[in-house]
Amino acid sequence: MLKSIRILLSIATSLDLEIWQMDVKTAFLNGSLDESIYMMQPEGFIEKGQIEKVCKLQKSIYGLKQASRSWNIRFDQTVKSFGFIQNPDESCVYKRIKGDKLVFLILYVDDILLIGNDVGVLTSVKEWLAKQFDMKDLGEASFILGIQVIRDRKNRTIALSQASYIDKILSRFSMQDSKKGMLPFRHGIKLSKEQVPKNEHEEQFMSRVPYASAVGSLMYAMLYTRPDICFAVGIVSRFQSKLGPDHWTAVKHIFKYLKRTRDNMLVYSGGDLIPVGYTDSDFQSDSDSRKSTSGAVFTIGGGAIIWRSIKKSCIADSTMLLHARLPKRLLGSANS
Template sequence: MFLIMGWHNVLLLDNDEPKTYKEAVMRPNSEKWLEAMRSELKSMADNHAWNLVEPLDEVRPIECKWVFKKKIDADGNVHIYKARLVAKGFPLAKGFPQIQGVDYDETFSPIAMLKSIRILLAIAAYYGYEVWQMDVKTAFLNGNLSEDLYMTQLEGFVDLENARKVCKLRMSIYGLKQASQSWNLRFDEVVKGFGFIKNVKEPCVYKKVSGSALIFLVLYVDDILLIGNDIPICEGLVEKSFSMKDLGEAAYILGIKIYRDRSKHLIGLSQSTYIDKVLKRFNMHDSKKGFLFLPMSPGLILSKT
C-alpha cells in the first residue's frame, strides 16, 4: 500500500472574484453572477428561510451581503459561479452585529481534520474501498434557529412593494454566529438516526456497519466523503434528509486533487493546481523546475540567493 502526499494546509485568495454586488453586475461575466444569485435566492425560498415583516421599534436588523466564489475543477478550470448570501453577524460588521446571550449562545462547530481524511484514504487504498464525494446544497439552511433574528433585505433584490419591511429569519443562514453549529447539530442528529456511530476522537467522522457492508462518512462543513464497500445504501440514507449533489468518485476536494491506481493499491494527493496558481501570483510560473523534499529538515537555514 502506498499513499502519496503532495500538499499542505494552505490558502490563496482569488483576486478575480467580485467583492461586492455592484462589482459583480459590472463585470463582463455579470450574467454568470446574476444567475448564481438567483439560484441562491431560490434555495432560500425553497427552505422558507425568512418572512418579510414590518420592523418593530426594538428590532435591530442585521445587515447582509453577497459573497462570490468561483469553484474550480481538478484542472483549474471554473465550473461553478457561486453566490452566497451572508448575514453580517460579527462585531466588525456595519449595522447591528449579533449580541451573545440575546441573538445567539453557543457557536463552536467541529470540522474533520485533514489528517483524518488522509488516514481514511489510506484505508481505502489498502482495502480497495470506493471513495465518493457529495455536496450538501445550502447546508446551513438545514440548521434550526431558535432565536428571533431580523435581517435587512438583499442588495439588488429588494421587494419594492415592501421596501420598508425586514426579513424575520426562520432558518440559520451563512454569516450568523450560530449557523455552523446549528447545521452540525442537525446533521449529527440525522446520521446517528440512520445508525452511524460518531468517532470519539474525531466528531466529524462516522462509521456504519451492516452485515458485510462498512461505510465511513466524513463531514467537512458541507462537503461529504463516503468511503467503504457499499456507497449506494449510504447515499440513499443521506439524501432522505438533505438536498444533495452527487459528485461521483472523489477527484477533487478542499483544493486537493485525488488520483488512484487500483492495481497498485495507490491513492495520490496533489495540489499542482494550487502550486501553479501561487507561481503565477508571484510571477514565477516560468521559473526553473526542480525538486523540493518535504517536510524540510528542522533548523534548515534559507538564503536569499
C-alpha cells in the same frame, strides 16, 4: 481532519474500498435557530405601509455567525439517526457497521466523502442523504479539498496531487519562470532575526515583499500533501516581523523546489495497515534561541499520514535529553 482523510484513504487503498463523494447544496440554509433573530426586509419585498417592519428568521441563512454551527448540529443529529457513530477524536468523521458492511462518512463544511466495502450499502446511504438534504452526487472521488485524487485500483494505489495549486502559487508570486531548485532548503544556510535590512534600499524592498502571504501559501501545500517541505516552511515561518532579503531568498528557494517537484504526489500503495513512525532532531540549531528543531513522520499503508517539524520550547543540554523527550512531544502535537 486532514490526518483522518489520509488515514481513511490509506485504509481504502489497502482494502480496495469504494470512495464516493457528494456535495450539499446551500448547506447553511438547513440549520435551525435556537435564538430569535431579526433582519431588515430584503430589497424588493417591502410592501407599501410595511416599511417599518422587520423579518424574523425561521431558519439559518448565510452570513449569520452561527450559520456553520447550526448546519453542523443539524447534520450531526440527522446522520446519527441513521445509525452513524461519531468519532470521539475527530468530530467530522462518522462510521456505521452492520455485520460485515462498513461505511465511513467524512464531512467538511458541505463536502461529504463516503468510504465503504459494499456498493449496495453505500448506494442506500447516498439515497437516504439525498432525501434529507438537497445533494449533488459527484460519483467516485476525484478532488478532495482541492487535492486531486488519482486512483489505480488494479495496482492498489491512491496518489494525492496538488500540481494545479503549485502552478497557481508559482504564478501568484511571479516564480513560474524561475530556475528549478534541487532542495527545499540549502545546506549550511542559517537564518536569524539579526539578518534585517542593512540600508534604506533593502528596507523599501522588503516593505513590498508579500512574505506572510507567500509563507501561508507554502504552508497550505505542506499541510496537505508535501511533507518534504515541512522543515523548510517551518524555518521561514519563524520570521514574520524581523526579516530581511535573506529570509525572502529562502522562501523563493522553496518555490523553486516546488517548481521542479510539482508532479510529486503523496502515494498510498496498499501496504500493511500498521502505523510506523520516524523521529529525529538536530541540536541547538536556532541561531537566535539555541533551541533545537525536531521532526517526525508517521506512515500507514506505505504513505505518510502525519508529519511535523517543531522548534523545541526549551533548550536541551544534551542530545540524550532531547531524544528522550522527542516521541511524546511529537505524538502529542500530531492530532490535526
